[in-house]
Every structure is written in structure tokens, then in C-alpha cells.
Amino acid sequence: MISELPFEQRACFIAGQAKSGTTLLVALLDNHPELLVLPEETAYFPTVLTKYAPRGRRAQFEYLTKESLSNVLFGGPCKWGKRNYSTFPREEFRRTFEDSAFDPANADADLLVLMVKAYAATLGRSLDTVARWVEKTPANRNYVGAIFTRFPHARILVTMRDPRAILGAQIALEKTRQTGRFSTYYVIAHWRVAARLAIRVRDGEVPGLVVPYEKLVCEPASTMKEVCDYLEIEFDPDTVLTPTKVGQFWSGNSAARINFSQISTEPVTRWRHELSDDEVGWVEWHCRDLMPEFGYEPKLSRRELRYFMRPIRGERPREYLKSRAYSLRDDWVRR
Numbered sequence: 001m002i003s004e005l006p007f008e009q010r011a012c013f014i015a016g017q018a019k020s021g022t023t024l025l026v027a028l029l030d031n032h033p034e035l036l037v038l039p040e041e042t043a044y045f046p047t048v049l050t051k052y053a054p055r056g057r058r059a060q061f062e063y064l065t066k067e068s069l070s071n072v073l074f075g076g077p078c079k080w081g082k083r084n085y086s087t088f089p090r091e092e093f094r095r096t097f098e099d100s101a102f103d104p105a106n107a108d109a110d111l112l113v114l115m116v117k118a119y120a121a122t123l124g125r126s127l128d129t130v131a132r133w134v135e136k137t138p139a140n141r142n143y144v145g146a147i148f149t150r151f152p153h154a155r156i157l158v159t160m161r162d163p164r165a166i167l168g169a170q171i172a173l174e175k176t177r178q179t180g181r182f183s184t185y186y187v188i189a190h191w192r193v194a195a196r197l198a199i200r201v202r203d204g205e206v207p208g209l210v211v212p213y214e215k216l217v218c219e220p221a222s223t224m225k226e227v228c229d230y231l232e233i234e235f236d237p238d239t240v241l242t243p244t245k246v247g248q249f250w251s252g253n254s255a256a257r258i259n260f261s262q263i264s265t266e267p268v269t270r271w272r273h274e275l276s277d278d279e280v281g282w283v284e285w286h287c288r289d290l291m292p293e294f295g296y297e298p299k300l301s302r303r304e305l306r307y308f309m310r311p312i313r314g315e316r317p318r319e320y321l322k323s324r325a326y327s328l329r330d331d332w333v334r335r
Helices: 022-029 044-048 057-067 069-074 090-101 111-123 138-142 144-150 163-177 184-202 213-218 220-231 266-274 277-287 305-309 317-334
Strands: 011-015 035-037 132-136 155-160 209-212
Touching (some): 022 132, 022 155, 044 111, 155 220, 184 317, 209 213, 213 220
16 A cells, blocks of 8 residues: 555656647646645656766755756746746755755765755655655656666556657747757657657556557546556546646646646647648658557658658758668668
């Protein structure tokens, strides 16, 4: 039973791919009275425990509070999209987390767990009321083994979405953000990693639950009931069908800048009228072998060289060359 686990082992990690529904899933779980949900990504496994671990706890703390997407919870600037935490006591959160992180008594304690506990204290939540605490970083998909090594009793939720819809969303994001670093390679490479993980979860090789984005938005009640059952918490439709951030209604982070007042099914098919055949072809060139595993039937009848060669909207020359080179490398490795 969950109540018999120590607090640090009541973890739930959400993994997947950017724009695959991880943020929506977090928002639907946010206000559940049995959960404690970090509303922003920490990149704890992908970055804190890899890049910053050799630099010590102070460097890890500084990354979490100043550089990660969670920095906004500590009063930092919002890097992408709209976030309003004006009613959240950000300075208190930072102070509580810092005091705990550098208390000699916590020298051996996991920094993420200390952050979660500080978040609970800031919200006035007793740890005894928390059946599960939740952290979402899409790149958790690459660190499932490390997650279970550190948190053996963790629950893993893996989101999946049609890769053509993800490409459409990323093109829309690049049009808005104009980073100049938009990589079509990462769209398909990250999807393949998430797909392989989802297949392993589905086949029982890895403990977890796969949450298809299309099912989440088209059948939210049944999907969220399945999620709640997996997390061993009560399913309350009045709570888990209303997306929130720190208890405040959340209107979404659509790449097309479309706010919603309820869960929308429109993003499921948007790619059909937004992507050209060449753009669809790029995705299907790389993903068509795995797409039917999730009910994503290829639209085009066959692979054509032009789908591989033609640039995608928003793709700069340097990223174009890198994406094609990485794609050829991966194809050689698979062969």
C-alpha cells in the first residue's frame, strides 16, 4: 500500500516527448487532493544528476532555482509560454528549499525530494496527505532505469502522440519563438525513443502506464480514471477533468496559441490540414515502422527520397544538414 511507503518513494514521474501531452496530464493531476504535483519541469534526471552532479549541491540548487523551467516557481523569468504564479509565495518557496537543501542533517537526502517537501511546506500541505508526488520532464524517457534505481517504488506515466501532430506543433512553436535552432531530427528521434519505451511498458517489460494523447483528449474521463487507478488514488471527475496550475485554472499551452475552456480534441487532427505531404513524408520516412503500434496509420503509400531531402518550414541550413546527417547515422546503426 502507498501509505506504507516512505514519502520519498511515493514518486510518480511523467515521461514522453515535448508536445505529446505531458503538460496537460500534469495540469489534470494538479488539483487532486491526494497528489502533490510540481507544476513545472525540473530536468532532474536529464540535467541535475548528469551535468551538475560533479559540481556539487550548490550548482544543482542554482540550476533548479535559476535555469530549469521550474525557476519560475522561485521568482525567475518565464522562458516559454504564459505562466502566472503571482499568488504563489515564490520567495518563501526558495527560502524553504534552500534552508532544507543545505541543512547538514539533509546532506545525504535526495535534492528533488527536498524540493518536493519544500513545495508541500510552502502550500501548507502535510506530507501525510500526499499519496503520490509527481514530477514531469519529457526527457525522463531516457532515464527510466536511473529513476527506478533511485526510486524503486516509483510510478511512470508515458505519454504518446501521433508524431505528425508533434511536428506540426513544433513548426508552430518555431514560428512563434524564432529560436533558429528548430531541429526536425529531434522530433522524430525523441518520438522513436518514447515509442520504444511505450512498447516496453505495454509489453510489461518496464513498469508503467502509457497515456495516448488522442485518448486523453477524446476520452478524458475513462483515461483519467485509468491513470487514477494506476496511481491508486480516487477518481473524482470534478477534479481531474479540469486542468489547473497550483490550483488555478490553466487554459493550455497550445503551440497554435489557442486557449481552451475545456479539454479540446481539435489538436488531434490539426496536422492534417497544416502539414504538407513533404512534411508528413519526413515523419513517416522515419517513424512508419512504429506508428501502427499505436494506431497511427501512415498517410502516404511509400517512402520517397524527396521527403527526406526537402527542408521543413522553420528549418535553418545548419539544422537541415545536421538533421539529415544524424538521420543517416541512425539508419546505419539500425542496419
